Amino acid sequence: MAIAPKITVVEDEEALSVLLRYNLEAEGYVVETITRGDEAEIALREKVPDLLILDWMLPGLSGIELCRRLRTRRETEILPIIMLTARGEESERVRGLATGADDYMVKPFSTPELLARIKAMLRRVNPSLLSHVLSFGDLKLDREQHRVFRKERELKLGPTEFRLLEFLMQSPGRVFSRGQLLDNVWGADIYVDDRTVDVHVGRLRKAINIGRSVDPIRTVRGAGYSFG
Amino acid sequence: MAIAPKITVVEDEEALSVLLRYNLEAEGYVVETITRGDEAEIALREKVPDLLILDWMLPGLSGIELCRRLRTRRETEILPIIMLTARGEESERVRGLATGADDYMVKPFSTPELLARIKAMLRRVNPSLLSHVLSFGDLKLDREQHRVFRKERELKLGPTEFRLLEFLMQSPGRVFSRGQLLDNVWGADIYVDDRTVDVHVGRLRKAINIGRSVDPIRTVRGAGYSFG
DNA sequence: CTGTAAACGTACGGAATTCAAACGGGAATG
DNA sequence: CATTCCCGTTTGAATTCCGTACGTTTACAG
Numbered sequence: 001m002a003i004a005p006k007i008t009v010v011e012d013e014e015a016l017s018v019l020l021r022y023n024l025e026a027e028g029y030v031v032e033t034i035t036r037g038d039e040a041e042i043a044l045r046e047k048v049p050d051l052l053i054l055d056w057m058l059p060g061l062s063g064i065e066l067c068r069r070l071r072t073r074r075e076t077e078i079l080p081i082i083m084l085t086a087r088g089e090e091s092e093r094v095r096g097l098a099t100g101a102d103d104y105m106v107k108p109f110s111t112p113e114l115l116a117r118i119k120a121m122l123r124r125v126n127p128s129l130l131s132h133v134l135s136f137g138d139l140k141l142d143r144e145q146h147r148v149f150r151k152e153r154e155l156k157l158g159p160t161e162f163r164l165l166e167f168l169m170q171s172p173g174r175v176f177s178r179g180q181l182l183d184n185v186w187g188a189d190i191y192v193d194d195r196t197v198d199v200h201v202g203r204l205r206k207a208i209n210i211g212r213s214v215d216p217i218r219t220v221r222g223a224g225y226s227f228g
Numbered sequence: 229m230a231i232a233p234k235i236t237v238v239e240d241e242e243a244l245s246v247l248l249r250y251n252l253e254a255e256g257y258v259v260e261t262i263t264r265g266d267e268a269e270i271a272l273r274e275k276v277p278d279l280l281i282l283d284w285m286l287p288g289l290s291g292i293e294l295c296r297r298l299r300t301r302r303e304t305e306i307l308p309i310i311m312l313t314a315r316g317e318e319s320e321r322v323r324g325l326a327t328g329a330d331d332y333m334v335k336p337f338s339t340p341e342l343l344a345r346i347k348a349m350l351r352r353v354n355p356s357l358l359s360h361v362l363s364f365g366d367l368k369l370d371r372e373q374h375r376v377f378r379k380e381r382e383l384k385l386g387p388t389e390f391r392l393l394e395f396l397m398q399s400p401g402r403v404f405s406r407g408q409l410l411d412n413v414w415g416a417d418i419y420v421d422d423r424t425v426d427v428h429v430g431r432l433r434k435a436i437n438i439g440r441s442v443d444p445i446r447t448v449r450g451a452g453y454s455f456g
Numbered sequence: 457c458t459g460t461a462a463a464c465g466t467a468c469g470g471a472a473t474t475c476a477a478a479c480g481g482g483a484a485t486g
Numbered sequence: 487c488a489t490t491c492c493c494g495t496t497t498g499a500a501t502t503c504c505g506t507a508c509g510t511t512t513a514c515a516g
Contacts, residue, residue: 068331068345100352160493193494198475199493222387387504420504427505427506428505430463430466
C-alpha cells in the first residue's frame with residue numbers, strides 16, 4: 001500500500017472519468033481509471049485498492065454484477081464501494097439490496113460531496129490511511145518525511161524495511177501471511193521466495209529493537225506476522 | 229437467525245432439487261424443498277426461511293410472480309432471494325432483479341459458486357457472521373489477529389488447534405464426525421488417521437480449559453465432537 | 457455386573473517452521 | 487567509475503509442532 005490511499009474508478013463516460021481523476025488526484029489519492037466492467041474485474045484480482053467507485057451501467061460487465069461478484073471474494077468482501085447511478089435507473093430498494101454497495105450517489109452529483117463521502121469512508125475503514133504519521137508506543141513512522149523514530153531516536157531503515165513497517169503499522173494486530181506481505185509490500189506481480197519475508201522481518205526487528213526494548217512484531221507460526 | 233440458517237428451495241426439476249438439498253445440508257443448512265410455486269407461497273406464509281432459492285419457471289405460480297408477491301408482504305419484504313434461470317432467459321436478468329430478487333444464477337451453474345453466494349448473502353443480512361471474532365461464553369477467537377482469549381487471558385494454541393477451534397466455533401452445537409473435521413481442518417486431500425483428531429481435541433481441551441472452567445467441547449460417542 | 461468398543465492421555469520420533477548469519481549480485485549514489 | 491548500500495537466496499541450527507502408537511479409562515449394551 002502506498003503512502004496515498006488508492007482509489008479505482010470504473011466509469012465508461014470519458015468526461016466524468018477525467019473529472020474524477022483530476023479531483024481525486026488533487027486530493028492526494030492514487031487513482032486508477034478503468035472503463036469496462038470485465039477489465040475491472042481482472043484488474044481487481046491483481047491488486048485491491050482502498051476504495052472503489054463504480055458506475056451502475058458499464059460495458060462488458062455491469063456495475064451491479066461486478067459488485068456482486070466482488071462481495072463473494074474474501075479479498076474484496078469488505079472493500080468500500082461507492083456506486084454511481086443515473087436518476088431513475090432502478091428502484092431504490094433494489095439498489096440497496098441487490099448490490100451490496102456501501103454507498104451510492106445519483107448522477108449528477110456534487111463533487112465536494114463525493115470527496116467528503118470518500119474521506120469519511122476511508123476514515124471509517126482504516127483511520128491510519130489518512131494520517132501522515134503512524135504511532136505505536138514509542139515507535140513513530142512519518143510517511144511524509146520518510147523517517148522512523150523510536151523514543152525520539154531516529155532509526156535507519158532500508159526502503160523495503162520501511163514499506164514493510166509502514167504496511168504492518170497500518171493494521172495493528174492484524175496477521176498477514178507472507179503472501180499478503182509480498183503482494184502489498186513488494187508488489188503483486190513480483191516473484192520472490194516466501195522466506196525473503198522472514199529475512200526482512202528479521203532485519204526490521206534488528207533495526208527497531210535497540211537495547212532491550214519490547215519487540216512489537218509478533219510472529220504467528222503457520223500464519224505470518226503482525227504488528228503490535 | 230437460528231444456529232443453522234434455514235433455506236427453502238423451490239424447484240420443480242427433481243434432479244436439481246435433490247442435488248441442492250444434498251449440498252446445502254452438507255454445508256449445515258436446514259433445507260426445505262418445494263416443487264410448485266403455489267405450494268411455496270402457502271408454505272412461506274407459515275414460516276419464513278433465512279434465504280430462498282427460487283426457480284424462474286414453476287408449475288402453479290411462476291417464480292417471477294411469486295417473487296413479486298413476496299416483496300409486497302412485510303414478512304418477506306427483505307427475504308434474500310436467489311433466482312435460478314435457464315440459459316436464454318438471460319435477457320431477462322434485469323427483469324429478475326427488477327422483480328426484487330437479490331441475486332440470480334444461470335443454469336447450469338457451479339455449485340461452489342452458489343454456496344459462496346449464499347454465504348455472502350447470509351453474511352450481509354446478519355453482519356455478525358461477517359465479524360472476524362467468534363465468541364462463546366468467555367471464549368473469544370479473533371481470526372484476523374489470530375488470537376484466542378478465555379476470560380481476557382490469552383491462550384497459546386498451535387496452528388492446527390487454532391483452525392480446529394475456529395471451525396468448531398463457526399457452527400456451535402453442530403456435531404462433526406472425525407472425517408468431516410479432517411476434511412475441513414486438515415484439508416480434503418490429506419490422509420491422516422482418525423485418531424489424530426482425538427489427540428488434537430485433547431490438546432485443544434487442555435489449552436482452553438485453564439483452572440476448573442467448563443469444557444465447551446462435547447464428545448458425542450460414536451459420532452464425533454461439537455462445540456458449545 | 458461384565459465385556460467390548462470407543463475415547464482419552466501420554467510419550468516419542470520425525471517433519472515443518474522460523475531465525476540468524478553469510479554470500480554474491482546489482483542498483484543507486486557520489 | 488568506484489563504492490556503498492541493499493536485496494534475495496541459501497545454509498544450518500534451534501524450536502515447535504504433528505501424527506502415530508499404546509496402555510488406561512470410560513461409556514454403553516446385554
